[in-house]
Amino acid sequence: MQTKMKAFLTEELQKLETQKLFKHERIIESPQGAEIIVKGKKCLNFCANNYLGLSSHPDLIKASHDAIDSRGYGLSSVRFICGTQDIHKELEKKLSAFLGMEDTILFSSCFDANGAVFEPLLGENDAIISDALNHASIIDGVRLCKAQRWAYKHGDMRDIEEVDSATDKKAKGLERCLKEAQGCRFRMIATDGSFSMDGDIAKLKEICDLADKYDAIVMVDDSHSSGFLGKTGRGTHEYRGVMGRVDIITTTFGKALGGASGGCISSSKEIINWMRNKARPYLFSNTVPPAVVGATIKVIDILTASTNLRDKLEKNTIYFRKKMTDAGFDIVAGDHPIVPIMFGKYPDCSKLAVDFANKMLEEGVYVIAFSFPVVAKGKDRIRVQISAGHDMAQIDKAIAAFTKVGKELGMIK
Numbered sequence: 001m002q003t004k005m006k007a008f009l010t011e012e013l014q015k016l017e018t019q020k021l022f023k024h025e026r027i028i029e030s031p032q033g034a035e036i037i038v039k040g041k042k043c044l045n046f047c048a049n050n051y052l053g054l055s056s057h058p059d060l061i062k063a064s065h066d067a068i069d070s071r072g073y074g075l076s077s078v079r080f081i082c083g084t085q086d087i088h089k090e091l092e093k094k095l096s097a098f099l100g101m102e103d104t105i106l107f108s109s110c111f112d113a114n115g116a117v118f119e120p121l122l123g124e125n126d127a128i129i130s131d132a133l134n135h136a137s138i139i140d141g142v143r144l145c146k147a148q149r150w151a152y153k154h155g156d157m158r159d160i161e162e163v164d165s166a167t168d169k170k171a172k173g174l175e176r177c178l179k180e181a182q183g184c185r186f187r188m189i190a191t192d193g194s195f196s197m198d199g200d201i202a203k204l205k206e207i208c209d210l211a212d213k214y215d216a217i218v219m220v221d222d223s224h225s226s227g228f229l230g231k232t233g234r235g236t237h238e239y240r241g242v243m244g245r246v247d248i249i250t251t252t253f254g255k256a257l258g259g260a261s262g263g264c265i266s267s268s269k270e271i272i273n274w275m276r277n278k279a280r281p282y283l284f285s286n287t288v289p290p291a292v293v294g295a296t297i298k299v300i301d302i303l304t305a306s307t308n309l310r311d312k313l314e315k316n317t318i319y320f321r322k323k324m325t326d327a328g329f330d331i332v333a334g335d336h337p338i339v340p341i342m343f344g345k346y347p348d349c350s351k352l353a354v355d356f357a358n359k360m361l362e363e364g365v366y367v368i369a370f371s372f373p374v375v376a377k378g379k380d381r382i383r384v385q386i387s388a389g390h391d392m393a394q395i396d397k398a399i400a401a402f403t404k405v406g407k408e409l410g411m412i413k
C-alpha cells in the first residue's frame with residue numbers, strides 16, 4: 001500500500017512548489033521548430049537543442065518514413081539476438097567516419113551510452129577523473145563502475161589543490177588528480193565537450209597533452225557539440241584541433257543530429273567490440289528503431305555533403321551575440337550557440353530573470369530562466385539557444401523583444 005508514501009510525497013511536492021522548484025511542463029501543440037505553438041499562440045523557440053534546425057526537417061521526416069516502410073516499426077529484440085539490421089551497421093559506419101573514429105556502437109540514448117561506457121573498461125584498480133560540472137549521465141555512469149574516483153574543478157588543468165571561493169571547499173586541478181592516480185592500472189579523463197549552462201568548451205588540447213604526459217585515456221561527451229562545432233561540424237575535437245587524440249566519444253542524436261533520440265559510443269575497434277560484448281544497456285535493452293536509424297543516416301549524409309547548416313548556425317550565433325552585447329546585455333563570451341544572458345549584477349536577480357522570461361513569452365519569444373539553486377547564487381540567467389533553423393528576421397525579432405523587455409525592467413538604457 002502506498003498510503004504512507006503518498007502522504008510523504010504530497011508534502012514534498014508542496015515544498016517544491018513553495019520553493020518554486022517544481023518542474024512545470026509547457027505544452028507544445030506543433031512540431032518542434034524555430035516557430036512553435038504554445039497554448040494556441042505562435043511563438044519563436046529560443047530554448048531547444050535544435051542547433052541545426054533538423055528536428056522537423058522534411059528530408060529527415062521522409063527518410064524516417066522510408067525506413068519504416070522498408071525496415072518496419074520495431075525489432076522486438078536486443079541487437080545481438082535479432083535486432084541488428086543493415087541500416088544499423090550503415091549508421092555505425094557513417095558515424096565512425098563523421099567523428100573520425102574506428103568504430104561506433106548505437107544506444108537508445110546518450111544517457112545509456114554514458115551508463116554503458118565506464119563499467120566494462122574500469123575496475124577497482126583503475127581511476128576515473130571527471131570534470132566537476134559533467135552531465136548527470138556521466139556522473140551516473142561513473143557510479144556504476146568500481147573505479148577509484150577523482151573530480152577536478154571545472155576546467156582547471158593545474159597541478160594544484162586549493163579552496164574554491166565559489167564553494168568554500170577544497171578542489172583539485174586535473175594535473176593534480178592525474179598525479180595522485182599514477183598508482184592505478186588505467187586512468188580515464190571524462191569531460192563534456194561543451195557545458196550546457198555557460199556554453200563553454202572543454203580545453204581538449206590541454207587535456208590531451210596531460211593525458212599523454214600521465215598515460216591516460218580521454219573520454220568526451222559531445223552531446224552539445226556533435227554536428228556543428230569545428231570547421232566541418234565534427235565536434236569539440238575538431239574545434240580544438242585534437243581529432244585523432246580523443247580515445248572515446250559519446251554523443252546524442254537527440255540534439256543537433258535530428259533531435260529525436262538515440263546515442264552512441266565511438267572509439268577504437270577494440271573498445272567498441274568490448275562494448276558489444278559487455279555494455280549492459282546494449283546487451284539488455286532494445287535496439288534503436290528503424291525510424292530513428294533511417295533519419296540519423298540522413299543527418300550524417302546532409303552534414304557530410306555540406307557545411308551549410310553549421311555555417312549558418314555560426315553566422316546566426318555571432319550576429320546574436322554581437323547585437324545583444326551592443327544592446328547592453330551581460331553575456332558570457334564565447335563561440336557556442338548556447339548564449340547565457342546574465343542577471344547577477346541587477347538587484348533581486350532571480351526574480352528578475354523569471355519575470356524577464358515570462359515577459360518574453362508575452363512578446364512571442366520562448367526562452368528559459370535558470371535561477372539558484374540550478375545555477376550558483378548570482379549566476380541567474382536566461383539561456384538562449386541559437387539554431388540554424390532561425391532566419392534573420394526571427395533573430396532580429398528576439399533581439400527587439402529582449403531590448404524592449406530589458407528597457408521596461410530597467411536593465412538597459
Ligand SMILES: *Cc1c(COP(=O)(O)O)cnc(C)c1O
Nearest residue numbers: 109110111135221223252254263
Ligand atoms: C543531453 C545530454 C545527454 C543525454 O542525451 P540523451 O540522448 O537525451 O540521453 C548526455 N550528455 C550530455 C552532455 C547531454 O547534454
